[in-house]
Amino acid sequence: MKIKAQAYAKINWYLEILNKRNDGYHNISTLMQSINLADKLSFKLIKNEIILKSSSKDLENKENLVFKAARILKEYTKIKKGVDIFLEKRIPIGAGLAGGSADAACALKCLNKLWELNLKEKELYNLALQLGSDTAFHLQGGFAKAQGRGEILSFFPFSPDLDLILIYPNFKISTPWAYQAYDKFLKN
Numbered sequence: 001m002k003i004k005a006q007a008y009a010k011i012n013w014y015l016e017i018l019n020k021r022n023d024g025y026h027n028i029s030t031l032m033q034s035i036n037l038a039d040k041l042s043f044k045l046i047k048n049e050i051i052l053k054s055s056s057k058d059l060e061n062k063e064n065l066v067f068k069a070a071r072i073l074k075e076y077t078k079i080k081k082g083v084d085i086f087l088e089k090r091i092p093i094g095a096g097l098a099g100g101s102a103d104a105a106c107a108l109k110c111l112n113k114l115w116e117l118n119l120k121e122k123e124l125y126n127l128a129l130q131l132g133s134d135t136a137f138h139l140q141g142g143f144a145k146a147q148g149r150g151e152i153l154s155f156f157p158f159s160p161d162l163d164l165i166l167i168y169p170n171f172k173i174s175t176p177w178a179y180q181a182y183d184k185f186l187k188n
Contacts, residue, residue, distance in 0.1 A: 001045045003110045006038035007102035008141055009091045010134065011164070017182060025133070025149040026179055032134075034141040035164060039103050040088040041066070043110045047082050050074065054087040065104035065131055072127055073111050081115050094172025098134040105138030 010032050018027040050070045054060050061067070066087055073079075085107070091099030105128055112119050121139070128135040133150030144155045 001114060003043045003114050005041050005043075005106050005110050007041060007091075007099070007106035007138065008034045009037040009097035009099055009102060010034050010137065010141070011097065011166075017179075020183065021149065023149075026182075027148060028146065028150060030146045030150070031144075032137055032146055033143045034138075035097075035166075037091055037097070037166070039091050039099055039106075041103060041106050041110065042086045043107070043114050044084040045081060045114055046084050048080055049082040051082070051084045052087065053085070054089055056087075056089040056093075059087060059089060065100040065135070066107045069104040069107035069127075069131055069135075070111055072130055073108060073115075073117070076123075076127060077115070077117050077119070079115050079117065083111060083114065092168045092170075094174055095166075095168050096173065096175075096178075097166075098138065101132050101134035102138045102141075104128070104131045104135045108135075109139065 013031040013033065016029040018029060020026050050067060052060055052064060052067045066085060070083055070085065087103060089099070091097050091102070093099065108124050108127055111117070112124060124139055125136050128139055129151055133146075136151055137144060137146060137153055140155060142155055143158060144153045146153055
């Protein structure tokens with residue numbers, strides 16, 4: 001059995017950082033929207049192990065959020081099935097488009113089907129939060145306001161139909177680095 005899916009990037013129309021939390025995260029308010037730029041993933045049922053291959057060899061490791069999503073789901077359900085995953089990376093890494101989070105959410109949803117787990121939306125949401133704040137948004141995608149560290153989501157049926165031009169200057173900025181730079185800026 002094999003499943004193919006796309007994991008769509010997202011943009012933030014605005015991002016307001018409210019304060020730093022005791023757990024190290026920041027409370028935010030943001031408006032997010034899925035966009036028509038996607039990574040392609042395929043999931044093939046195999047016995048017991050998790051194999052991840054990618055068009056970008058740098059992503060073929062156990063720190064990849066897709067691999068982590070499969071491992072977390074496997075540990076949570078105690079399933080004895082495995083998966084051979086191929087990730088065709090099209091969303092630029094480190095561009096603020098949440099490609100890794102989108103890929104992880106796609107993995108959770110597809111593996112729920114492939115492994116016939118029948119997990120409820122709330123269970124997938126709780127697993128997604130272990131992988132990152134944006135991952136929960138990507139379980140549904142669309143158009144949403146996010147608050148807290150990004151886990152409090154209010155989805156709207158409205159989705160603006162706008163043309164969007166993305167410019168990627170070909171350098172990466174990690175989310176932790178961006179928040180640390182923000183904190184350092186506030187101290188000065």
